[in-house]
Amino acid sequence: MKISVLTLFPEMFDSLKHSILKRAIENKALQIEFYNIRDYSKDPHKKCDDYSFGGGEGMVMMPQPVYDALEAADPGHKARRVYLSPKGHRLNQSLAKDLSRLSHLVLLCGHYEGLDQRIIDHYIDQEISIGDYVLTGGELAAQVVIDCIARLLPGVLGNEESAMFESFENNMLEYPHYTRPREFMGHSVPEVLLSGNHQKIKKWREAQSRLLTKKLRPDLLKE
Ligand code: ADE
Numbered sequence: 152m153k154i155s156v157l158t159l160f161p162e163m164f165d166s167l168k169h170s171i172l173k174r175a176i177e178n179k180a181l182q183i184e185f186y187n188i189r190d191y192s193k194d195p196h197k198k199c200d201d202y203s204f205g206g207g208e209g210m211v212m213m214p215q216p217v218y219d220a221l222e223a224a225d226p227g228h229k230a231r232r233v234y235l236s237p238k239g240h241r242l243n244q245s246l247a248k249d250l251s252r253l254s255h256l257v258l259l260c261g262h263y264e265g266l267d268q269r270i271i272d273h274y275i276d277q278e279i280s281i282g283d284y285v286l287t288g289g290e291l292a293a294q295v296v297i298d299c300i301a302r303l304l305p306g307v308l309g310n311e312e313s314a315m316f317e318s319f320e321n322n323m324l325e326y327p328h329y330t331r332p333r334e335f336m337g338h339s340v341p342e343v344l345l346s347g348n349h350q351k352i353k354k355w356r357e358a359q360s361r362l363l364t365k366k367l368r369p370d371l372l373k374e
Contacts, residue, residue: 152253152304153182155224156293157217158260159199161185163290172298175307183297184224188212191219200263209264217270221257230255232276234266235289235296239278242296244319246279250296251303258296260289322371324363326356 156164167176167183175181189197193215200210225232231253240246250256259266259275271278281292302308318325329340343355364371 152180152251152300153184153230153255154297154300155184155186155230155255155257156260156297157186157188157220157224157257158290158293159188159262160260160288160290161187164294166294167297171307172301175301175304178306180304180306181301186220186224188216188220191223192216193219203264207264211264212261212266212270214267214270217259217266218274221259221270221274225255225257228274230257232257232259232274233296234259234261234271234275234278235280235292236261236265236271236278237280237283237285239280241283242279242281242299244299247296247299248303251300256300258289258293260293262288319371322364322374323360324368324371326359326363 158164164183164185167173172181176183189199192199192213199213199216201213203209203211221232224230231250233250233256235258259270279292279296281295286292329344333340333345341355343351346352
């Protein structure tokens with residue numbers, strides 16, 4: 152899968168150089184390319200923002216550099232183009248799965264007070280938010296999107312990791328995990344996990360998932 156990131160701050164994406172994402176890029180399961188929006192500005196000073204028509208505080212990202220960066224990243228509009236914004240569709244596991252099936256995804260990161268609405272209306276397919284709070288820009292949100300997509304791509308997680316039951320499968324939270332020692336500071340591992348009875352362990356884990364979801368995220372059960 153290819154992800155093209157359009158940003159004024161490509162250097163904010165250093166988190167991709169580590170761990171599973173690094174491996175995904177090295178294995179070529181994931182290809183990430185960056186387009187610095189400033190490089191596409193036709194302004195002599197490489198300006199990318201301007202005053203808001205109608206007045207008010209804050210600057211707005213100009214359409215021209217963003218449009219040209221979009222055309223460079225995705226000529227002929229073949230990719231899914233996503234703008235990261237608090238107004239967007241809230242990211243969840245099922246949206247991440249949908250995105251992970253694309254061959255080319257474009258992530259546009261905004262800054263200042265926002266982006267000229269004409270870009271969103273005419274050249275963007277989808278707005279995605281990572282939660283109900285406002286970040287200073289879309290870069291951290293894009294990294295969250297990239298991270299949760301990358302681990303869904305074939306060949307990125309090992310068999311053991313990917314076969315694992317995980318939170319949000321079937322709208323349930325994941326059961327708790329324990330490792331050695333059997334007793335830590337007087338706290339024991341649940342007896343059933345030491346029993347070697349796989350049937351019983353499976354049942355216990357399913358029950359724990361149900362209990363945890365009911366207690367911590369009853370909203371998931373309603374979905
Ligand atoms: N940009 C600013 N806030 C954001 C959020 N919550 N999600 C995605 N992009 C954003």
